[in-house]
Amino acid sequence: MKPKVYITRKLPSEVVYEIEQHCDINMWEEEDVPVPQEVLEENIKDIDGLYCLLTETIDDSLLQKATKLKVISNMAVGFNNIDVEAATKRGIAVLNTPGVLTETTADLTFALLMATARRLFEAEFFLRDGNWKTWSPMLLTGQDIHGATIGIVGLGRIGEAVARRAKGFGMKILYHNRSRKPDVERELDVEYVEFDDLLRKSDYVVLLTPYTHETKNLISSRELALMKKTSILINTSRGGIVNEAALYDSLQSGVIWGAGLDVFEEEPVSLDHPLLQLPQVVALPHIGSASIQTRLKMARLATDNLVQLLKGKKPEYIVNPNFSENITESVKE
Ligand code: DGY
Numbered sequence: 001m002k003p004k005v006y007i008t009r010k011l012p013s014e015v016v017y018e019i020e021q022h023c024d025i026n027m028w029e030e031e032d033v034p035v036p037q038e039v040l041e042e043n044i045k046d047i048d049g050l051y052c053l054l055t056e057t058i059d060d061s062l063l064q065k066a067t068k069l070k071v072i073s074n075m076a077v078g079f080n081n082i083d084v085e086a087a088t089k090r091g092i093a094v095l096n097t098p099g100v101l102t103e104t105t106a107d108l109t110f111a112l113l114m115a116t117a118r119r120l121f122e123a124e125f126f127l128r129d130g131n132w133k134t135w136s137p138m139l140l141t142g143q144d145i146h147g148a149t150i151g152i153v154g155l156g157r158i159g160e161a162v163a164r165r166a167k168g169f170g171m172k173i174l175y176h177n178r179s180r181k182p183d184v185e186r187e188l189d190v191e192y193v194e195f196d197d198l199l200r201k202s203d204y205v206v207l208l209t210p211y212t213h214e215t216k217n218l219i220s221s222r223e224l225a226l227m228k229k230t231s232i233l234i235n236t237s238r239g240g241i242v243n244e245a246a247l248y249d250s251l252q253s254g255v256i257w258g259a260g261l262d263v264f265e266e267e268p269v270s271l272d273h274p275l276l277q278l279p280q281v282v283a284l285p286h287i288g289s290a291s292i293q294t295r296l297k298m299a300r301l302a303t304d305n306l307v308q309l310l311k312g313k314k315p316e317y318i319v320n321p322n323f324s325e326n327i328t329e330s331v332k333e
Helices: 013-020 037-044 060-064 084-089 102-117 120-128 157-168 182-188 195-201 221-226 244-252 292-310 324-332
Strands: 004-007 024-027 049-052 071-074 093-095 149-153 172-176 190-192 204-207 232-235 258-261 281-283
Touching: 004 013, 004 037, 013 024, 013 292, 037 060, 049 292, 060 084, 071 292, 084 093, 093 292, 102 120, 102 157, 102 204, 102 232, 102 258, 102 281, 149 157, 149 195, 157 172, 157 182, 172 195, 182 190, 195 221, 221 244, 244 258
Parallel strands: 004 024, 004 049, 049 071, 071 093, 149 172, 149 204, 172 190, 204 232, 232 258, 258 281
Antiparallel strands: none
């Protein structure tokens, strides 16, 4: 008998086909609407595997209903939507999709930095609204990117890929990370600095750290006050890392110059959110990894992860600490 799997969003047919070769599937058929929690609660009861997205909250109370769940395969590198501790306690593997989205997310991060610095969207609306009357010396002037200092908070895979792009633009690169990375420092000419120093010295502060209890509201009034008046904050990680009320106040009162945000505390962000009322904010709908090629790679990797685990094999990426040793045991049960 094939293992039973629930898929929480309509996936491309080639991906569904691949999962069907190994599993009996049931899928939420909507493309643009997340599965309602009560539907998920019903479906999780007797499945072996769950294929989900970052839009699903997989918490302890949901997992209590899962009687035979062995694996949660998240089609994302971030897994803050899943209570990993609760899953681990129940012997459920949590799998994610790092690696395949690194370069695409770094591309978007850099594009967002450039769009914010050079006011690209404001300029576009200015033209389309018929406001372009003449060339004028200080019209729509922004901040220079070349030669500026970028401070990367979280030098993981994506942080390194952003550093490579910054190097190409002749930027000075600072970073702060839980651990120092001497090899990367040598290879990319990046300098490790304490967190407050990074905030003080950078023209661009780029957040690429995972969202955890420690990084919740990492950027709030104190941190923003340390930043330069001309600086720009870029967040392509998770919205909760920034205290949005503090960011609004700082932008409004000129404590910092601008912000490029691909992520928000509540997603989708409400259209009357104060940050969306500010012209110096460039706001995107969480599209860091959104290229056709990369989203397909993520979907396939999440599939491989799921299938491998259900076959009792060790998938490439397991989120639960020290979980791998127990896999075959937990799958056999
Ligand atoms: C992730 O994978 O965590 C991104 O936020 C979506 O690609």
